[in-house]
Amino acid sequence: MGKLKLLGATLAICVAGTGASAHVNWFVDGQAEPLANIPFTDPVFLVWICIAFGMVLTSVWLDGILPTLRVADTKLRHDFMEILRVFTGMSFLLTAYEGSLVAPHKVAFGPFGLGLLFMQAIIGLMLIANRWIKVAALLMLVLQVGVALKFGILPALEYAIIVGIAFFLLFNSIEDESRRDWLKPYSVDALRIWTGISLLVLAIGEKLAPSALGQVFVAQYQWNFMEALGFGFFDDRVFVLSAGMVEAVLGIVLILGTTVRLAVLALSVMMAISNIVFIVQGNNEAALVEFIGHMPIIGAALVLLLLGYGQRLKITNAIPSLQRATAAQGAAPRVP
Numbered sequence: 001m002g003k004l005k006l007l008g009a010t011l012a013i014c015v016a017g018t019g020a021s022a023h024v025n026w027f028v029d030g031q032a033e034p035l036a037n038i039p040f041t042d043p044v045f046l047v048w049i050c051i052a053f054g055m056v057l058t059s060v061w062l063d064g065i066l067p068t069l070r071v072a073d074t075k076l077r078h079d080f081m082e083i084l085r086v087f088t089g090m091s092f093l094l095t096a097y098e099g100s101l102v103a104p105h106k107v108a109f110g111p112f113g114l115g116l117l118f119m120q121a122i123i124g125l126m127l128i129a130n131r132w133i134k135v136a137a138l139l140m141l142v143l144q145v146g147v148a149l150k151f152g153i154l155p156a157l158e159y160a161i162i163v164g165i166a167f168f169l170l171f172n173s174i175e176d177e178s179r180r181d182w183l184k185p186y187s188v189d190a191l192r193i194w195t196g197i198s199l200l201v202l203a204i205g206e207k208l209a210p211s212a213l214g215q216v217f218v219a220q221y222q223w224n225f226m227e228a229l230g231f232g233f234f235d236d237r238v239f240v241l242s243a244g245m246v247e248a249v250l251g252i253v254l255i256l257g258t259t260v261r262l263a264v265l266a267l268s269v270m271m272a273i274s275n276i277v278f279i280v281q282g283n284n285e286a287a288l289v290e291f292i293g294h295m296p297i298i299g300a301a302l303v304l305l306l307l308g309y310g311q312r313l314k315i316t317n318a319i320p321s322l323q324r325a326t327a328a329q330g331a332a333p334r335v336p
Contacts, residue, residue, distance in 0.1 A: 048241060056256070059253045059256070060315060063257075066259065080303050087299035090295055093128065099117065100117075101117060122139070133173045158198060161198040171190065188307050191300055192254050192260060193255050195251075195300050195304070198251070206244070207241070208245070250266060260304055261305055268298075275287050275291055
């Protein structure tokens with residue numbers, strides 16, 4: 001019976017996963033009282049490690065047998081790329097207006113911080129106005145370096161998606177045709193890999209290594225629905241661990257480049273559910289903060305859903321047997 005409950009809890013978290021997309025640092029006090037993590041040697045942690053490993057292997061296996069979806073037409077691709085540009089610009093501008101760098105909880109202070117804040121606002125305006133995109137992309141990389149210098153490398157890597165968006169915009173805006181033709185095929189790969197790094201670091205930093213903020217968030221906003229479903233052993237620590245593992249798996253899958261559309265679809269559902277939960281709870285301010293913070297992720301998700309994983313940098317290219325399977329699968333008729 002215990003194993004059945006654990007399996008049921010696992011499936012529920014994988015399907016719902018509401019805690020996996022919420023950035024807990026945005027909504028709880030960074031000085032929250034330390035709470036105990038689940039030890040690495042705990043059976044629940046070890047079970048989740050096995051589940052996560054199995055999910056990644058399944059993704060690699062499925063990637064070789066699932067049909068390849070047809071890439072959308074040029075106009076639709078252009079429209080989705082425009083959404084990514086505008087959403088990123090709006091997020092940058094609105095976050096700068098609130099006095100924060102990249103994310104709501106990274107408050108700018110001091111001359112260096114204010115300089116970065118001004119740069120972020122300028123980048124946002126350039127992206128929204130669709131002017132000097134190459135310069136804006138380069139400034140995004142400079143901004144990310146500045147965030148790393150001010151807050152640390154790991155906190156900056158939590159928003160590595162900004163690096164991916166910068167490279168995506170840069171590779172698609174190079175004037176020199178020969179260089180653009182060489183780099184453009186890597187633009188989707190760059191967006192995918194850096195988005196995966198962002199998810200993986202967020203999972204480790206907010207939910208797996210130090211899980212205190214995650215537990216405070218779940219308790220404060222009453223997101224642990226598993227206990228209400230009768231899974232008494234599924235306390236806040238297990239809930240945060242489960243959400244973190246799911247988020248980590250999605251990040252790893254994006255980095256590897258397997259079943260990317262499925263992973264992005266799952267991520268999109270998680271973001272939508274987390275925002276809907278805030279609205280249902282009547283916490284419209286938190287819903288707005290999360291939506292603004294998630295705008296670059298939403299834009300990146302739309303591009304990856306439409307364009308797929310990119311063909312240049314993926315794990316199956318490094319494994320001969322998987323490469324042959326993917327090539328054979330790619331030769332089959334494409335699904336609209």
